[in-house]
Amino acid sequence: MSSILRRIALLAVLCGALGLAPCSPAKAAPEYRVKAAFLFNFSQFVSWPPQAFASATAPVVIAVLGRNPFGSDLIAIVRGERVGEHPLIVRQYSDVSEVDRCHILFIDRSETARLPQILEALRGRNILTVSDIDGSAQTGVMIDLVNRDHHIRMEINNGAARASGLTISSDLLRLARIVGPKA
Amino acid sequence: MTARTRRIRRSLIGMLLLTTGIVVVLTTAAFSVYEVVTTRELASRDLATLAKLIAANSTAALAFDNPGDARRVLATVRTERHVSAAALYSRDGTLFATYPATVGKSLPARAPAVGERFAPSQLVVVQGVFQGNLRLGTLYLKSDLGVIYERIRLYALIAGIILALAGASAYLIASRLQREISDPILALAETATAVSQKGDYSVRAPPAPGHELGLLTGAFNHMLTRIEEAQSRLHIQLARLDLLHRITRAIGDRLDLSSIFQVVVGTLEADLPIDFGCICTHEPGAQFIRLQSIGARSLALAGALGLSQGEPIPIDPNGLSRCIGGELVYEPDTSSLPFPFPKRFAGAGIHSLVIAPMIVEQSVFSILVAGRCASEAFSSADCEFLDHLCGHVALAARQAQLHGALRQAYDDLRRSQQAVMQQERLRALGQMASGIAHDINNAISPVALYTESLLEREPNLSDRARGYLGTIQRAIEDVADTVARMREFYRPREPQLVLARVALNRTVEHVVDLTRARWSDVPQQRGIVIQLHKELSPDLPQIMGAEGEIRDALTNLIFNAVDAMPQGGTLTVRTRASFIPDGSCGAVGAGEAERRVTVEVADSGIGMDEETRRRCLEPFYTTKGERGTGLGLAMVYGMVQRHSAELEIDSKPGCGATVRLSFPVTSEAPQVSAPSMRAQPERRLSILLVDDDPLLIKSLRDILEGDGHRVTAADGGQHGIDEFTAAQKREMPFEVVITDLGMPYVDGRRVAAAVRAASPTTPIILLTGWGRRLLAENDIPPHVDRVLGKPPKLMELRAALADLTGSRAA
Known part of the structure; x- marks a missing residue:
């Protein structure tokens, strides 16, 4: 019963988000508010190698590459939060070349065409790549956010993550579908 | 339970x-x-x-x-x-x-x-x-x-189940504990209760299992045993103490040894008890003991033992001698001893013997012999008891002995005191009698002198006058004799016996006269008649003796005879001469017989029993109670011995008594020669007459002057001395001094001394109312040549004058 109610509520939220999206760029669609929360939560379930941080208190950078589907939600979510000693900051990149020191990089659907280049550019760097482009996990994005039955589910290419020196918590892995070449 | x-x-x-x-x-x-x-x-x-x-x-x-x-x-x-x-x-x-x-x-x-x-x-x-x-x-x-x-x-x-199980096991354990612990404790408690409530120490707690309880019960039982033993010992000791107490009290009341011993032996036989008990006495240094007391029950055994009262038992070297040495001897088994004394007992069935000494002043005076039939039958407590008992008996015996001695001393003291008092009374009486005699002698002297003078010098007297004068003379002589006897009634003891010739018949007469008051007057006042018979042998030889003593002895005998006849009777005085045949005495040669003079005083009174007859001569022995001194017959006996005489007493109770004195007669005793009747001095003499009595002076002067002498009289001692000295100075000395003895101020002795000092050769004649006494006592004052008694007899005076002056003249 509660799950039905929740689903109805979620649906209403999603409808509201779709309807309101064009007229208010600052507000993301409800789906992306969830995804923004997911991005923040990934910072809790993934561990980076030490060299990924300049110092013990260096910020964990969550960046959006391409169009920002989250509006101000992502910033609102991470404001005041920390991962251990690291504060959280949000950045926006329009091109992969801009990407410098970054820990979680959301690759928007607007970058679908340049996805292979982007992945190529990020290879070997300690950056968790996340995208909601369909099948992106198969292509090398580490976490693909998939909308299934109105629920955001994850497909995780753990091989890509390991290749980049990242460790994804088994709790997270338990929730996701593991895809990609066997590394 | x-x-x-x-x-x-x-x-x-x-x-x-x-x-x-x-x-x-x-x-x-x-x-x-x-x-x-x-x-x-x-x-x-x-x-x-x-x-x-x-x-x-x-x-x-x-x-x-x-x-x-x-x-x-x-x-x-x-x-x-x-x-x-x-x-x-x-x-x-x-x-x-x-x-x-x-x-x-x-x-x-x-x-x-x-x-x-x-x-x-x-x-x-x-x-x-x-x-x-x-x-x-x-x-x-x-x-x-x-x-x-x-x-x-x-x-x-689970807890409940455990509780139940624990309870059950606790109950089981408790029951077992009860058997092992509480039962013995309860038994112990019951025993303790029985002991404390009934005082019965013979009960015992049953032995308990287990070490500690067993120990406890054992200790308790042991304690009970000890208490029981102690109690029984205590009972025995108490019984002994009681016995000792009874015996001590019983013998404390008795003061003669044989009764004490009898009580001791009797009580021991009955209450210790013993099968044989006797007490034997032991003289210091003797080598035997004598059976003194034997218990009533032991008498039968004594026969078997061969013991009899008073029989000496020799002292064995073993037990008896140790006992005589002051040691208590215990023979637990008489049959094992080789000595005759224990063997005797073993033979009579007495197998254990205790011989305990009774000691007074470090010497064993008696021993107690206690025996029992069984051997080893005396415990150490028995021995100790007998030892203590003997100590008590010895003390009681000592006390009895001391008591007897004390009584004896007390009686002696009382008799001595009475004798002294009697003597003192007699002395006072005698002194008084002497004083009276002296005065009477002085008073009758002139009468005697004049009477004698008249009879002698007046031949012209009528027969009647001569008769009267003779009567007066005899009367005066009687008076003089009476006074003389009275004066000699008392006389202190002579230092030595002066023997003189004594005519016993005369002495008897004197005594009978003297004691007349006693055998005649005093009884008559009480209506009692005592008849006196004199049976005097007429031709009695004289004996040598002290007449005074003999007189006293006869007086005593007559007093005794009177005392023996409180209801009256016959008193007989006899004299006789007798011959004792040879053989009975042995003092004289064979064929001769000793002449003796016997005086008997016999009465028909109560007589004497054997005991009294045996003891009557002891000093202080009297049958007269407070009235007697017990000295009378003793004095008689003393006199008899001094006179080498013999005394016999024949008497039976109720048949009177006869006391017989028998004096030896000395063969050379001559008959008294009568003095020459008319002895006259050859010449006239100058005589100084000193006397304080004027009557005597006058009568003597008359008589002497009648004889032709020249007489100077002085009426006192000093006067006499002055006269004599004056005559010496005048060259006309007195040839003879006659002086009275008793005079005031200067008496006859001083006169005699002064005269002798002035003229040592002048004879001095002392006249005295005490004259015979002086003679008897050999108390003639110095310087006196002759003593004449008052009243002087003319013949004596003349004889003395003739004697003294004649001898000097010769």
Whole structure:
């Protein structure tokens, strides 16, 4: 019963988000508010190698590459939060070349065409790549956010993550579908 | 079983049960509390751990909004049966997932505060779900505590069972303990009660098992045995003490040894008891003892022993001699001894013997012999008792002896005192008599002198006048004799016996006359008649003797005879001459016979018994009580011995008594020659006459001048001395001095001394009323040539003058 109610509520939220999206760029669609929360939560379930941080208190950078589907939600979510000693900051990149020191990089659907280049550019760097482009996990994005039955589910290419020196918590892995070449 | 024993048993069991119960209950309670506490703690810890686990596993589900996964995670509590509900709340507090799925309504709608809450029968843990520092949601877990209570109930059940089992075993143990501990203690307590209530020390507690109790009972029984022994010893000692006390009291009342010994032996036989008891006396230094007292019951045995009263028993070298040495001797077995004394007893069936000495002043004066038939029958306490007894008996004997001596001394003292008093009375009487005699002699002197002178010098007197004068002369002589006898009634003892010729008949006459008052007058006053017969032998030879003593002795005999006839009777005085044939005496040659003169005084009075006859001569022995001194016959006996005479007493009770004195007659005793009647001095003499009595001076001067002498009279001693000195100066000295003895101021002695000093050759004649006494006492003053008694007899005076002047003239 509660799950039905929740689903109805979620649906209403999603409808509201779709309807309101064009007229208010600052507000993301409800789906992306969830995804923004997911991005923040990934910072809790993934561990980076030490060299990924300049110092013990260096910020964990969550960046959006391409169009920002989250509006101000992502910033609102991470404001005041920390991962251990690291504060959280949000950045926006329009091109992969801009990407410098970054820990979680959301690759928007607007970058679908340049996805292979982007992945190529990020290879070997300690950056968790996340995208909601369909099948992106198969292509090398580490976490693909998939909308299934109105629920955001994850497909995780753990091989890509390991290749980049990242460790994804088994709790997270338990929730996701593991895809990609066997590394 | 008494209340006390029930009480002990019940309390023993009760204590055991109580102890066990308390232990079990306390243990159970402790376990339960521990269990509750630990179980709750454990449960809460378990639940917290579980919560942590679930929380850790549900982070991703919450973070990535996956209720299905959350339900799967929650479903893992299925294995924990006590967890009844689990739920996850999302970060905003809404219910996210539950287990079981249907439990939703019973859970809080919003996430409750974090913490641990105990409710009755359930425990709720609410915990936050964190990923790192990030709060992802809240976990709610509810555990049912019924399991814990179920376990506690189980414990209670087990405790109950254990309690029952423990009670049962405690009861069994208590019963066994009762047998092993309480029974002996109860038996001990009952014994102690019996002892304390009845005072019966012969009961014994039954022996108890087990070391300590056995020891206790043993010690208690041993103590009882000791007490019983001590008590019996005490009883015996008390009995002995009582016996000693009785004997001591009994002998304390007695003052003669044989009675004391009889009591001791009799009491010992009856009460110690002994089979044989006797007491033998021992003289110091003697080599034998004599049987003195033997117990009534021992008499039969004494025959068997060959013992009889007074028979000497020689002292053995062994036991008896040690006993005589002052040692108590115990012969436990007489048959084993070789000595005759114990052998005697062994032969009579007395096998154990105690010989105890009685010691007074370091010398054994008696021994006690106590025997029993059995051998070794005397204990050391018996011996000690007999030793003590002998000490007491010795003391009593000593006391009796001292008492006798004291009584004897007291009696002697009393008799001496009476004798001294009697003597003193006699002396006073005698002195008085002497004074009276002196005065009478002085007074009758002129009468005698003139009478004699008249008869002699007047031839012309008529016959009648001559007759009268003769009567006067005899009367005066009688008076003089009477006075002389009275004067000699008292006379101090002579230092030595002066023997003179004595005509016993005359002495007897004197005594009879003197004592007339006693045998005639005094009894007559009481209506008693004593007839006196004199049977005097006419031709009695004279004897040599002290007439005074003989007179005193006869006086005593007559007094005794009178005293022996309180109802009157006949008193006979006899004299006779006798010849004792040779052989009875042996003092004189064969064929001759000793001449003796016998005086008998016989009465018809009460007589004497054997005892009195035997003892009557002892000094101080008297049958007259306070009236007698006990000296009379003793004096008679003394006189008899001094005169080498003999004394016989014939008497029987009721048949009178005859006392016979028999004097030896000295063969050379001549007849008294009569003095020459008319002795005259050859010439006339110049005589100084000194006397304080003018009558005497006058009569003597008349007589002497009648004889032709020249007489100068001086009426006092000093006057006489002056006259004599004056005559010496005139060259006309006196040829003879006649002086009275007793004169005031200057008496006859001083006159004699002065005369002798002035003229040593002048004879001095002393005239005195005491004259015969002076003669008898050999007390003639110095310087006196002759003593003449008053009244002077003319013939004596003439004889003296002729003697003194004649011898000088020759």
